[in-house]
Amino acid sequence: MLQTILMKPFSESCARNQAPILAQLQSLFADRKQVLEIASGTGQHAVFFGRMLPHLTWQTSELPENHAGISAWLTEAALDNVLPPIALDVRNAVWPIAQVDAIFNANTVHIVSWPAVASLFAGIGRVLAPGGILCLYGPYNYDGNYTSESNAQFDAWLKARDPQSGIRDFAAVDSLAAAQGLQLLQDVAMPANNRLVAWRRDGVSPAS
16 A cells, blocks of 8 residues: 555646635536546546545546556545546547536646647537536636736747647637537636636537
């Protein structure tokens, strides 16, 4: 058990932002049953939100190379409502999960390429049930402008690391959501110039 604990990956920023995100999810997911977390990262969010929102079944997902770290967190926490990670690449046309009534993702839209963001929303359109809730956490630009100098610096760092990444303009992301039958519920300012954006899926399947 000691070895498992020592192998756990840890993100300081993840630990810092959990409480503000929880404050939003407590109302947004109050009547939800099963949440798919896309790109669970270290696994910290899954354990924290699974513990604090015990009425939810929280399904973790990640690329296979990140499963061990998530599993270390889940093993230590031993929460019955948080499920082992499934192998999910947002770029794939088929996702290994049936319909869910909620989806959560933190800090992916600005990390992957824009075609991958489009694939992400196409996948969400396939698995999010009518009336389902999508919540995304991360930074956005508005009308082509950064919301802070720190976000401008962060964007430059992202693009130096990978030219296909970068902070996205909210209108472009919302357009992808609308194409999947998602209507904006809220766009809330969060600490460190991030946002918690939520959409609700309508009752009609989007055109393929």
